[in-house]
Amino acid sequence: MSVLNAEIAGIFNRYAALLEIEGANSFRIRAYRNAARTVQDLPQSLESMLKEGEDLSELPTIGKDLAAKIKEIVETGQLSDLQKLEQKTPGDLAKLTALPGLGPKRVKALYDVLKIANLADLQTAIEAGKLRELPGFGSKTEEKILKEIKRHLQAEKRTNLHAAEQVAESLLRHLKGVVGVKAVVVAGSYRRRRETVGDLDILVTCTKGSNVMDRFIGYDAVEEVISKGKTRSTVLLRLGLQIDLRVVPQVSYGAALHYFTGSKAHNIAVRRIAVKRGLKLNEYGIFKREKRVAGRTEEEVFAQVDLPYIEPELRENRGEIEAARKGALPRLISLADIRGDLHSHTKATDGKYTIRKMAEAARERGYEYLAITDHTKHVTVAHGLDAKRLAKQIEDIDRLNKKLEGIMILKSAEVDILEDGSLDLPNEILKELDLTVCSVHYKFDLAAQKQTARIIRAMDNPYFNILGHPTGRLIGQRDPYAINMRRLMMAALERGCYFEVNAQPERLDLTDIHCRMAKEMGLRVAISTDAHTTATLDYMRFGVGQARRGWLEPEDVLNTRSWKNLKKLLKRR
């Protein structure tokens, strides 16, 4: 029985939803949700932790009871308590609560009175006009739920950060000109640089009487105004992204920014500290009785609970508060620390520009070096380089390096890892390169053990330097291939190889959790754009964001170093 952490988290969430419908103690419900999140965030599989005899109740939010339940799930693939609960509440009530506007109380009422157990029942009941007969339900509710059912059937989707940026920039331009508006900032998971966002949270401070709310709902990409109030409004854009706008007074700006940046788990943790000190923290400030003692800036808010400023990317309640208390917060890497890009393509394969154009674009970004890493021959669709063409490219780069000032072009290639773990070019040519990025581009569906062995075998090659896009996932489109991440990282450490954080917004692997795992293991990473055009060299910001979420410091990242120092690190034995 092989059980994934995500499945265990799913079982806990489902259990929590059913408990909620039953009307169980809300803190008990929260305990299951907290545990689900802990499980989801773990870099290591619970199954392997159990195998190694680790005590799961030492994990935060996991006590004796939940540790036993995890053990049961790992051993049997299911949770008997959940099955019991499912028998009591037939159909798919848990799924119904996923519809916006339908919470546990209403779902229970729907089932008790109308025997509604799934989406189809619900739709039928609404169409028969049954819903409005229930107390607390009216025609508006009916209408809203029907719309949500239809939307749900089209599958809800998170928006990737790149697309969210484009919306945010346009909307900010729309709002900044409004009379009386002082600050406009995007908070939420966007500010925490999560790889995808569910919605955008925009925070505004303005003078009294500003018509910013009207301006907001008048934004031309708005499809529907979901709610409109004096301090908060919500709209849905045509492209399916929801936007919340909140207006707060200037004296509350810091508290509100902190509050709306989240995450929820981080906020709860900070509030708990406030409560312990006899303070109350909300989006308007920190209060001692009725008196506001802080709120104008985030720093002020943190200071009131005796914490230093915590960077938004760290605010996930993954240990940042404890680290802050101990003065052990990382000094996060920033874009300015990056001195070069170690993964880029040119016209020779599937890129769009010449080596020279790419190099000049890298120089414009203030880089010292750019590695040209065109595909190799196995990737026929990209017209991958064979040894002969690569040899020619090496000569071209040598010549260009003599001519170009202010940027060093590194001779490299994105070498294909074949199914048997060999590389698809002979070592005679690889040894002429400054470095290699080695990647898997086919046979994604091997079993974890085989895929892991394949990549380790590739690392055995002395010319293997950096593992490119280490999981091969495409966010929302293709799952990561199955690998044992810990074992791979260990193998890289032993051999002097490195991992890449691929900065393409569709990829962003390593994930934040895996970045942190690499750091804890002492494995350094390269943050690379995999640019196929000059413009996409700017994707570096996404990679840096992911690295920051993974607590990485400049020291943890290869390409914060000068080429001279980087060269030493790349040397294998």
Add this chain to the structure above:
DNA sequence: GCCGTTTTCGGCCCGACTGTTTTCAGTCG
């Protein structure tokens, strides 16, 4: 169900908006 800088019992974050209500419950973030 978890957890401990008051605690191994008794707490556990907090406010806005909507719809259906004459004062508030439910939902959401």
